[in-house]
Amino acid sequence: MSDAIRITGATRLYPIIGDPIAQVRSPEVFSARFAAAGTPAVCIPVHVPSERFETIVPELMALGNVDGLIATVPFKPRMLRFADRLGRAAQTVGALNALRREADGSWTGDMFDGMGFVHGAKSKGERLAERRVQLFGAGGAGSAIACGLAEAGVKSIGVIDQDVAKAQALVDKLTRAFPNCDVSVTREMPAAIDMVVNASPVGMKPGDGLPGDIGRLDPGTLVGDVVILTGPSPMIRHAIECGCRYVDGREMMDGQVDALLAFFADVARPR
Amino acid sequence: MSDAIRITGATRLYPIIGDPIAQVRSPEVFSARFAAAGTPAVCIPVHVPSERFETIVPELMALGNVDGLIATVPFKPRMLRFADRLGRAAQTVGALNALRREADGSWTGDMFDGMGFVHGAKSKGERLAERRVQLFGAGGAGSAIACGLAEAGVKSIGVIDQDVAKAQALVDKLTRAFPNCDVSVTREMPAAIDMVVNASPVGMKPGDGLPGDIGRLDPGTLVGDVVILTGPSPMIRHAIECGCRYVDGREMMDGQVDALLAFFADVARPR
Numbered sequence: 001m002s003d004a005i006r007i008t009g010a011t012r013l014y015p016i017i018g019d020p021i022a023q024v025r026s027p028e029v030f031s032a033r034f035a036a037a038g039t040p041a042v043c044i045p046v047h048v049p050s051e052r053f054e055t056i057v058p059e060l061m062a063l064g065n066v067d068g069l070i071a072t073v074p075f076k077p078r079m080l081r082f083a084d085r086l087g088r089a090a091q092t093v094g095a096l097n098a099l100r101r102e103a104d105g106s107w108t109g110d111m112f113d114g115m116g117f118v119h120g121a122k123s124k125g126e127r128l129a130e131r132r133v134q135l136f137g138a139g140g141a142g143s144a145i146a147c148g149l150a151e152a153g154v155k156s157i158g159v160i161d162q163d164v165a166k167a168q169a170l171v172d173k174l175t176r177a178f179p180n181c182d183v184s185v186t187r188e189m190p191a192a193i194d195m196v197v198n199a200s201p202v203g204m205k206p207g208d209g210l211p212g213d214i215g216r217l218d219p220g221t222l223v224g225d226v227v228i229l230t231g232p233s234p235m236i237r238h239a240i241e242c243g244c245r246y247v248d249g250r251e252m253m254d255g256q257v258d259a260l261l262a263f264f265a266d267v268a269r270p271r
Numbered sequence: 272m273s274d275a276i277r278i279t280g281a282t283r284l285y286p287i288i289g290d291p292i293a294q295v296r297s298p299e300v301f302s303a304r305f306a307a308a309g310t311p312a313v314c315i316p317v318h319v320p321s322e323r324f325e326t327i328v329p330e331l332m333a334l335g336n337v338d339g340l341i342a343t344v345p346f347k348p349r350m351l352r353f354a355d356r357l358g359r360a361a362q363t364v365g366a367l368n369a370l371r372r373e374a375d376g377s378w379t380g381d382m383f384d385g386m387g388f389v390h391g392a393k394s395k396g397e398r399l400a401e402r403r404v405q406l407f408g409a410g411g412a413g414s415a416i417a418c419g420l421a422e423a424g425v426k427s428i429g430v431i432d433q434d435v436a437k438a439q440a441l442v443d444k445l446t447r448a449f450p451n452c453d454v455s456v457t458r459e460m461p462a463a464i465d466m467v468v469n470a471s472p473v474g475m476k477p478g479d480g481l482p483g484d485i486g487r488l489d490p491g492t493l494v495g496d497v498v499i500l501t502g503p504s505p506m507i508r509h510a511i512e513c514g515c516r517y518v519d520g521r522e523m524m525d526g527q528v529d530a531l532l533a534f535f536a537d538v539a540r541p542r
Contacts, residue, residue: 005276007302009287009295009316016280021336024280031278044315045280047335059330064318065292 003035007042012065015046018072026070029257050074057082068100068264083109092177093143098260100267113141114148116256117224120247126222129153134193136160136211137200138170141226145199150178158186160212189214195222198235203227209234219243274306278313283336286317289343297341300528321345328353339371339535347411354380363448364414369531371538384412385419387527388495391518397493400424405464407431407482408471409441412497416470421449429457431483460485468495474504481505490514497523
């Protein structure tokens with residue numbers, strides 16, 4: 001990752017679009033990965049004012065040296081209309097965070113927010129198939145992670161969200177997309193689970209505790225948390241205290257970078 | 272110039288737009304200069320397909336982290352309409368190559384193709400005021416250079432171009448803008464000159480000679496050439512043989528970078 005970033009006239013662009021944009025880490029992370037791989041490309045921050053989103057995006061897609069786009073808050077659901085085809089995660093979640101230009105000029109979109117957890121877990125040698133999952137949070141991150149887990153073959157997913165209607169909507173979507181996965185709204189955490197994932201914002205603020213009444217976990221339980229802090233989050237601290245293995249927010253983000261780079265690179269291969 | 276280029280979420284953007292774009296040097300040159308100055312900004316190549324120019328440019332200008340635009344072939348004349356105000360060079364030449372966002376959100380444009388020569392000459396300690404100039408080429412580069420020289424106070428400019436109507440049009444524009452400068456179309460080089468500038472493409476192709484019948488030059492003659500080759504161009508070789516001082520294409524380009532950076536930086540000061 002020590003290779004210097006170069007920008008020449010021939011550099012290819014992967015803009016990340018958001019509003020605001022200054023907080024995103026992708027330009028640094030992806031540009032370093034492109035440089036390390038010898039790919040003549042950079043990821044650039046592009047601040048798209050929300051009210052101009054619909055007119056700006058088609059023009060960005062028309063630029064001759066833009067090969068892909070990354071979308072962050074608040075644009076992930078609004079990006080759907082710009083894809084000519086969608087991966088299963090984007091279809092199920094109703095949002096996408098990556099769009100790539102194919103050799104024929106058409107655009108393929110998919111949602112990688114959930115793949116980060118799957119990639120992260122797999123890179124730590126964790127088995128996901130047949131797990132019985134308890135998920136906290138049915139928002140954008142929770143939806144994407146649930147979808148990634150269902151695709152990875154987990155046996156069941158229980159969804160808890162303060163907004164029960166939101167939890168139910170996610171359960172309905174997952175049930176349609178993944179009929180072999182047993183998905184349901186849960187009010188409290190059942191005993192027979194072997195995986196807990198926090199996809200809620202609980203844990204971000206100082207003084208936050210756990211996202212629900214989790215209790216002591218069996219050491220065989222795999223724990224995941226989207227929260228990124230400089231030290232371990234409350235959820236990850238709890239996992240450590242119970243002797244559980246875990247995937248933390250930063251590992252999820254690294255996993256998502258791997259998944260996104262593989263998606264962008266895949267365009268070169270005949271499809 | 273050894274400072275590493277970084278791209279973060281907070282990086283400000285200066286796109287250079289052109290069609291084609293892969294050949295431009297600005298992204299490398301300006302990004303290195305921004306990095307060396309500790310300015311959190313990069314210059315990125317943006318390939319704007321010519322037929323989408325009118326719809327793409329307003330959207331690029333609407334991006335929240337774009338502070339300025341650089342334009343290259345074929346967009347310099349077509350950029351005029353996007354400026355709220357124009358510097359004298361842009362007005363006279365009828366084209367601009369730089370546009371900056373002011374603190375109030377309005378846009379100021381100007382043409383720096385000619386400033387490069389003026390900056391380059393001054394940085395080599397050359398006096399321009401009162402010079403009697405012979406200029407070869409009345410195209411975009413020639414127009415901009417003539418305008419820069421008139422602004423710098425030269426006494427006279429004779430313009431030679433194969434296309435006499437083009438030369439006459441430039442003379443008419445310069446005469447209106449700079450009534451104190453004696454501008455005329457010339458068919459051949461007069462004896463009483465002390466500066467010769469080649470702004471034609473002659474010298475770029477292997478086997479090219481001088482842009483006209485120049486003959487032996489007095490050593491007091493200052494020579495300029497827009498042509499950039501790895502070695503000296505025919506015009507610069509001739510200057511060296513005649514013992515003349517000169518400003519070559521690369522020095523003009525360096526001078527233009529200085530002038531452009533000063534223009535972009537000037538926005539911070541109250542106007």
